Structures are given as C-alpha cells and as structure tokens.
C-alpha cells in the first residue's frame with residue numbers, strides 16, 4: 001500500500017521476470033517474489049502445494065493474483081492476510097482456470113478459522129473451504145470484497161462470515177454453504193452465512209444456497225447497517241444431522257436481526273423451505289425490513305415471522321408452513337402477499353426439491369429448477 005516510488009520501479013522489473021517465469025513454469029511453479037523486499041504491482045503467483053499457498057497468502061500485496069492448481073490443500077494454520085488491495089489493484093485468490101480446488105482445515109488446531117482476510121479489495125473465487133475446526137472463511141472489516149463461486153462446507157462453525165465495523169461494499173455471489181456444525185456449541189452457532197457483529201453499507205448476497213447447516217441459513221445478528229439479500233435459497237437448516245444428543249441448533253432460513261439493532265435490510269426474491277424454525281424472521285429487529293417476492297414453504301415454524309418490527313412485506317408467498325403462513329405484528333405493512341385478503345395463492349409447478357440441490361451452471365449461477373415456481377409475474381420467488 002505505502003510502497004515508495006523506488007520500490008515500484010523495482011517491482012515492475014520483478015513483474016516482467018515473474019511473467020516470464022510463469023510462462024515457463026506451466027507445471028505450477030511457485031514464484032517467491034519477496035526476496036527483494038518488494039512485490040510485483042501486478043504479479044501472478046501459481047501455487048500447487050500447501051506451503052506455497054500459505055506463503056503466497058502471507059505475502060500478498062496489492063495486485064497479487066494467487067492461482068491455485070487442482071487438489072486438496074491442508075494448511076497447518078489459518079490462511080491469514082491483513083494486506084489491502086485497491087480498487088484498481090485487487091488481491092485475488094482463485095482456482096487456476098476451471099480446476100477443482102479444495103482448501104481443507106482438517107489439519108488445523110481446534111478453534112482456528114480456515115481463512116481470514118482483514119484487508120480491502122480482495123477477490124476470492126472458485127474455491128472450496130471445508131472441514132475447518134471453526135469458521136470456514138471470514139472477512140473482517142473488509143471493503144470492496146468480491147467473494148464469488150465459493151463453497152464453504154462441513155466446517156466447525158459458520159461457513160462464510162462478514163464481520164466487524166467498516167464492512168462495506170462487499171459482494172457475496174453464488175455461495176454454496178452447507179453442512180456446517182459447531183460440535184462444541186451443539187450446533188447453536190454454525191450458520192451458512194453469518195453477517196454479524198458489525199456495520200457498513202453496500203453489502204449484498206446473491207445467488208446463495210445455504211442448506212443443512214446446524215443453525216441458520218443466513219444470520220444478520222447485530223449487524224447494524226442494511227444488507228441486501230436476493231435470489232438466494234435457505235433450506236434444511238437447524239436439523240440434528242450429527243446425532244448430537246444435546247443439539248441446540250435453531251434453524252431459521254433467513255434470520256434478519258437480533259442483538260438489539262434496528263435496521264432496514266432488503267430481502268427480495270429468496271426462498272426458504274424445510275427449515276426447523278421460521279422461513280424468514282426479524283428475530284427481534286424492530287427496523288423496517290423490506291421483503292418482496294420471497295417464498296416460504298414447509299418450514300416448521302412460521303413462513304414469515306415479523307411480530308415487533310416495522311417491516312414492509314409485499315407479494316410474498318407462504319405455503320404449508322406448520323407454524324402458520326405469517327406472524328405479523330401491528331407495526332408491519334403487509335400488502336398483496338398470499339395471506340392478505342383477496343390474493344389468490346398460485347400453484348407450485350413442482351414441490352420436488354431434487355433439482356435445487358443440482359450442479360450449478362459453469363458460470364456459477366443457481367441450477368435451473370421448477371421447484372416452487374408458479375409462473376406468476378406478481379407474487380413469490382422466481383427461483384433463479
């Protein structure tokens with residue numbers, strides 16, 4: 001970040017050398033560029049061993065592109081960086097080409113996150129973070145992050161986390177987060193995605209599948225700025241899939257608050273089904289949460305639980321939720337939802353969720369499905 005002009009000059013020289021070396025080293029050669037004390041202004045580092053990956057993350061600076069060759073990587077300590085990119089020289093951590101890369105936390109000590117980024121303008125994409133003893137991937141007080149086409153699975157706490165004040169303008173796109181379970185807490189903490197204990201505007205989640213986690217699909221506990229959630233699915237959360245005799249997972253699909261904050265999150269065109277609590281809930285957030293065209297189907301508690309907030313719900317669809325379609329307090333505004341008077345409930349084209357678990361398109365978008373679609377242009381989630 002604060003590189004002097006002189007170091008920049010030297011860096012450019014290294015950058016050319018690096019490019020040549022990368023071209024020559026098609027087998028996945030690691031290029032340690034820190035011997036001269038400077039990193040390339042835009043240097044591509046290709047890694048193919050765990051040690052190389054650890055070193056590359058530790059040494060990343062603005063402009064570094066880390067490309068990870070196919071395989072499973074098992075770091076012995078959290079992959080951690082406090083480095084900042086910039087909007088024009090991002091730090092990128094990604095799979096090489098279309099290769100399949102798993103970063104696996106099974107060799108980490110108890111309680112350690114698998115990956116932790118504390119800087120700004122990171123792009124992390126096309127990677128799996130799995131089997132951590134604690135959180136899978138955590139970004140703390142990051143600005144301008146792009147977290148795309150990631151899988152966070154079977155970790156010992158929440159799969160994907162944004163946290164801290166100054167968490168601003170981050171995009172989480174096409175995340176699959178599933179099977180996360182905190183054994184130590186008997187499942188009470190591990191969410192698919194947690195955007196908790198922080199603040200900052202401009203954060204968006206889109207295209208996520210958040211499923212079979214021990215606690216909630218998505219949790220916005222004590223995040224005091226509005227988050228936008230769209231085109232995402234939360235399903236099968238909060239069930240005891242781990243034979244835990246003292247299981248304490250909750251299992252809301254979309255848990256939109258808690259911890260005393262009042263904040264107007266924006267929640268449009270999402271679906272929640274088969275969760276052990278509510279499909280969508282304010283969770284004591286008294287703010288004016290906006291919810292349009294969401295679908296809640298066959299959740300164990302209510303489809304939409306907004307008892308104390310000033311939330312505004314329009315054109316949402318709730319069907320077959322065992323605790324009721326909606327539990328709305330007098331402060332809410334409810335219009336044109338299928339529980340409102342004079343609104344017809346359209347039929348689902350399919351209630352077979354199999355295709356919702358299917359493979360994503362190569363671009364990372366959600367699989368095509370007719371599950372919970374109705375063909376309506378006015379009410380309910382579009383499931384895409």
Ligand SMILES: [Ca+2]
Nearest residue numbers: 188189215250
């Ligand atoms: Ca919980």
Ligand SMILES: [Ca+2]
Nearest residue numbers: 191215216219
């Ligand atoms: Ca939770």
